[in-house]
Amino acid sequence: MEHLLNLLIKSIFVENVVFAFFLGMCSFLAVSKKIKTAFGLGLAVIFVMVLTTPLNYLILRYALGEGVLSWVHPSLATVDLTFLAFILFISTIAGAVQLVEMVVEKFAPALYTSLGIFLPLITVNCSILGTSLFMQEREYNFTETAVFSVGSGIGFFLAIVLLSAIRERLRYSNIPEPLQGLGIAMIITGLMGMAFLSFSGIQL
Amino acid sequence: MSVESTSAPAVQEKKKEALFSKKNIRTLRDPLDDNNPITVQVLGICSALAVTVQVKPALIMAVGVIFVTAFSNLITSLLRNSIPNRVRIIVQLIIVATLVTIVDQVLKAYMFDVSKKLSVFVGLIITNCIVMGRLEAFALAQKPWPSFLDGVGNGVGYGIILVVVAIFRELFGAGTLMGYHVIPQWAYDHGYVNNGLMVLPPAALFVIGVYIWAQRSWNKKLVNVS
Secondary structure (H helix, E strand, O other): OOOHHHHHHHHHHOOOOHHHHOHHHHHHHHHHOOOOHHHOOOOOOHHHHHHHHHHHHHHHHHHOOOHHHHOOHHHHHOOOHHHHHHHHHHHHHHHHHHHHHHHHHOOOHHHHHOOOOOOHHHHHHHHHHHHHHHHHHHHOOHHHHHHHHHHHHHHHHHHHHHHHHHHHHOOOOOHHHHHHHHHHHHHHHHHHHHHHHOOOOOOO | OOOHHHOOOOOOOOOOOOOHHHHHHHHHHHOOOOOOOOOOOOOOOOHHHOOOOOOOHHHHHHHHHHHHHHHHHHHHHHHHOOOHHHHHHHHHHHHHHHHHHHHHHHHHHHHHHHHHHHHHHHHHHOOHHHHHHHHHHHHOOOHHHHHHHHHHHHHHHHHHHHHHHHHHHHHHHHEEEOEEOOOOHHHHHHOOOOOOOOOOHHHHHHHHHHHHHHHHOOOOHOOOOO
């Protein structure tokens, strides 16, 4: 239990997907001009991440990897399909996003209008695929995968809402013209990353 | 992109365009500066930052991305008339994922140490927004050869930023370039210390931020693009 709590804290603060690995930077910089939209995207990312990462874990565990296909037929015990991981992971994510979009549209139209435009964007959000790939590389088990995906999602949410709050404030400050927009956003992200570095080494 | 579409010659006199006509050259050259994927189009920043601690992985990453952007643009452009509009994202992702799998397998076979260092970031080329962005914005509407050049140009534009950032970070963070010591020993003897911050993730953001600042002060028409 303590181990899982530790993993959660680690994935939210210490190894934040945005500040430690720069995943999901594109939408992080593009959609952080207003707090409200940033909030919506953050929620959508948490949702999709929690849905797809455990799903990818199951695919990895029961369809790819050396010898795991033996439950289908004993003669398949020597097959190793790990090299197909990228294609299957991204298809799962694209499919899940499409499904989520349709379900949300049907059953929660209000949520759809507020999230709608961000949902297709999430397919190409690196943080989603990145979480799945980290899950594969670090060889988490199912519970760890679930906790890790929740933590990564919350980490992204936290980062994008914080940045958008700062950028709303920036509008009133006097920045050299060539540095406005993207340049200053990059530097602020760097400073926030340094602040998050101070979490490193925290253990429960 | 708007520049390209408006300034395209309306009259096509020759039946066959030269392979390196002015327009094609511009397609190739524009992404290097005026329309750089990272600093102007704001695409593909994710992996740009994580692999730039040293020059060597950055170079290899750049080559991988050039390969993927060029060939995914080419293949998508060849298939552009037969891809149904509704499922195009998934089709594109499959094309890109296949190419990235090739890159990953080649790296694992011939450069295992670099492949370990790049870890998940090779796989993340799939979701690198440059690839998807160029497919959507260019390859779906253009002929194969210009699309291929556009892919190469954007890949190189991305690679330049990657290598510049990596040079700064490796030089100031570790005092080496491509693994060779560049800062002489006497400098250390006189109290020079490597800047530990440059090795940490935030430094990449600072370097790119300052690069954007410099580029936009130099190239005034880029101010206020985003």
